[in-house]
Amino acid sequence: MTAMSENSTRPLRLPAPAKLNLFLHITGRRPDGYHELQTLFQLLDHGDELEISIQPDGQITFECQDQTLGAPDNNLVVRAARQLQQHTRTGLGAHITLYKHLPAGAGLGGGSSDAATTLIGLNHLWQTNLTLEALAELGVSLGADVPVFVMGHSAWAEGIGEKLTPVTLPEPYFVVLSPACHVNTGEIFSHQQLTRDSSPIKIAAFLAGQSRNDCEPLVRRLYPEVDSAIQWLSKFGPARLTGTGSSVFAPMASEQAARNVLQALNTAEDPALSGTKGWIAKGVNRSPVLKCL
Ligand SMILES: C[C@](O)(CO)[C@H](O)COP(=O)(O)OP(=O)(O)OC[C@H]1O[C@@H](n2ccc(N)nc2=O)[C@H](O)[C@@H]1O
Numbered sequence: 001m002t003a004m005s006e007n008s009t010r011p012l013r014l015p016a017p018a019k020l021n022l023f024l025h026i027t028g029r030r031p032d033g034y035h036e037l038q039t040l041f042q043l044l045d046h047g048d049e050l051e052i053s054i055q056p057d058g059q060i061t062f063e064c065q066d067q068t069l070g071a072p073d074n075n076l077v078v079r080a081a082r083q084l085q086q087h088t089r090t091g092l093g094a095h096i097t098l099y100k101h102l103p104a105g106a107g108l109g110g111g112s113s114d115a116a117t118t119l120i121g122l123n124h125l126w127q128t129n130l131t132l133e134a135l136a137e138l139g140v141s142l143g144a145d146v147p148v149f150v151m152g153h154s155a156w157a158e159g160i161g162e163k164l165t166p167v168t169l170p171e172p173y174f175v176v177l178s179p180a181c182h183v184n185t186g187e188i189f190s191h192q193q194l195t196r197d198s199s200p201i202k203i204a205a206f207l208a209g210q211s212r213n214d215c216e217p218l219v220r221r222l223y224p225e226v227d228s229a230i231q232w233l234s235k236f237g238p239a240r241l242t243g244t245g246s247s248v249f250a251p252m253a254s255e256q257a258a259r260n261v262l263q264a265l266n267t268a269e270d271p272a273l274s275g276t277k278g279w280i281a282k283g284v285n286r287s288p289v290l291k292c293l
């Protein structure tokens with residue numbers, strides 16, 4: 001069987017991992033309104049999954065059980081597929097099924113990761129042979145978080161999050177709490193009370209504990225569920241917001257320590273935590289996507 005016919009018959013099942021922002025400083029604003037930031041992206045071993053197969057007639061079709069995501073045409077998976085199709089002028093199409101496990105609007109980069117996995121998967125199936133750098137450049141217009149998922153490595157990031165330097169992190173276990181609320185990233189970045197004047201730091205300052213998430217004070221004020229989640233998780237470790245929220249996380253000394261925190265969450269009688277989901281994820285340096293191809 002040739003590589004092409006193998007590609008066209010077998011659906012490709014790929015992971016779309018989540019990320020945490022271990023810190024997030026906003027250092028300025030570009031003329032187009034986008035914010036300049038510094039962040040440390042930690043990829044996780046947990047996320048969504050996609051199944052992709054080729055459609056020879058050029059159609060892009062999409063399936064997802066999660067009805068809360070809105071119209072298929074607006075889904076980042078479909079937008080990524082159309083963008084690659086137009087850019088490469090391939091005559092091929094695809095049928096894509098999204099198995100959504102990550103909450104949306106939760107600061108975990110779920111939509112961006114789905115878009116990145118779509119670009120990587122279709123580039124492979126369609127044999128369009130773009131480099132990862134070219135796919136990342138194409139993806140940044142879909143979301144500022146797409147490039148890190150395409151490059152596939154935990155990274156120090158600057159610019160709007162697209163200037164990436166891969167870093168090797170200790171890969172600890174994290175407890176992640178996802179309150180039931182969705183936070184709209186655009187709303188936080190356009191809020192008058194957002195801190196936008198942090199001085200740039202070097203990685204040594206992060207390692208010395210001199211970092212924060214600049215969105216956190218504002219998001220805690222606007223979303224009491226997030227404030228409660230941070231207060232509760234702080235009893236077990238240094239808890240922080242990821243991205244613009246709504247999820248919060250704390251690194252744990254071991255998987256067992258993480259399990260103990262989840263058990264405490266399940267038996268907590270605090271009404272402010274009702275609807276908040278807790279889960280455990282392991283930090284990974286390399287994205288599981290590239291290992292699948
Ligand atoms: C907060 C982070 O998750 C940190 O990793 C990202 O910066 C956000 O990335 P994202 O969800 O992929 O965001 P996008 O879909 O690109 O942008 C949503 C909206 O947030 C604002 N936005 C986003 C990123 C950024 N660096 N500056 C901004 O001002 C813009 O108004 C934009 O319209």
Ligand SMILES: Nc1ncnc2c1ncn2[C@@H]1O[C@H](COP(=O)(O)OP(=O)(O)OP(=O)(O)O)[C@@H](O)[C@H]1O
Nearest residue numbers: 075076104105106107108109110111112114145243
């Ligand atoms: N495949 C997708 N998965 C999740 N959301 C999607 C998807 N496609 C489009 N969206 C839209 O994008 C919005 C943001 O979703 P996403 O999960 O990427 O946010 P987020 O976790 O806050 O990301 P970030 O950390 O990058 O800000 C959702 O409210 C939803 O309407």
